[in-house]
Amino acid sequence: MVRLARENPAWGYRRVHGELCCLGFRIGASTVWAILHRAGVEPAPKRSALTWRQFLWAQANGVLAVDFFTVDTVFLQRLYVLFVLEVASRRVHVLGMTPNPAAEWVTQQARNLLMDLEDHVGQFRFLVRDRDAKFTAAFDAVFAAERIRVLRTPVRAPRANAYAERWVGTVRRELLDRLLIFGCRQLRSVLAEYVDHDNGHRPHRALEQEPPLRPGVPVTVAPPARIMRRDRLGGLIHEYAQAA
Numbered sequence: 078m079v080r081l082a083r084e085n086p087a088w089g090y091r092r093v094h095g096e097l098c099c100l101g102f103r104i105g106a107s108t109v110w111a112i113l114h115r116a117g118v119e120p121a122p123k124r125s126a127l128t129w130r131q132f133l134w135a136q137a138n139g140v141l142a143v144d145f146f147t148v149d150t151v152f153l154q155r156l157y158v159l160f161v162l163e164v165a166s167r168r169v170h171v172l173g174m175t176p177n178p179a180a181e182w183v184t185q186q187a188r189n190l191l192m193d194l195e196d197h198v199g200q201f202r203f204l205v206r207d208r209d210a211k212f213t214a215a216f217d218a219v220f221a222a223e224r225i226r227v228l229r230t231p232v233r234a235p236r237a238n239a240y241a242e243r244w245v246g247t248v249r250r251e252l253l254d255r256l257l258i259f260g261c262r263q264l265r266s267v268l269a270e271y272v273d274h275d276n277g278h279r280p281h282r283a284l285e286q287e288p289p290l291r292p293g294v295p296v297t298v299a300p301p302a303r304i305m306r307r308d309r310l311g312g313l314i315h316e317y318a319q320a321a
Contacts, residue, residue: 082118137165139202144241168289180213187219
């Protein structure tokens with residue numbers, strides 16, 4: 078009885094009772110309710126409700142997450158960086174950076190992203206974004222034209238866009254907190270280098286310690302070999318590989 082209820086979260090007590098009757102168990106509906114209640118099995122609406130986290134997990138292959146983060150230069154100029162994250166693969170696209178994220182600029186970056194994705198764009202069904210005023214109706218229309226539904230997060234709920242927020246924290250800890258940024262040109266260069274590292278080499282726990290752009294390979298015991306280190310961004314980032 079408990080197994081039926083837990084394996085079928087959309088079934089209520091009456092549905093479980095009916096299934097038991099079909100299996101030849103003659104038992105009262107009130108008895109079913111009492112047993113499931115004592116076992117801690119909630120009514121069907123509570124068990125079958127889909128949380129936001131479960132939705133993102135189930136739909137990850139078709140979800141993009143977009144967000145801004147800011148970088149302050151040594152000359153006290155604030156730069157806005159727009160990026161998109163493919164939730165399933167964790168692949169990051171830095172769309173651009175500017176001191177003035179006008180609506181026209183943001184919309185153009187959306188068009189550029191869809192052109193870069195090319196045939197790949199068809200796999201995406203949802204775009205998660207916050208309610209920042211920089212995301213206008215024209216921005217949403219670019220994705221709607223490709224049948225990508227824009228999902229806006231609740232007000233003051235950064236965890237609703239947790240995958241994008243997590244990447245912002247990572248790029249700050251591993252890169253931006255260790256550098257002095259002088260201007261947009263330098264920021265563009267260092268972010269391009271870091272994104273190349275993040276997508277092509279950096280292990281991701283969610284991907285079983287594989288980088289986004291490297292297909293998973295069976296784990297094998299590596300033979301004894303010399304390990305070479307490659308320094309990137311002046312040694313802020315290290316990449317390791319076996320020598321040929």
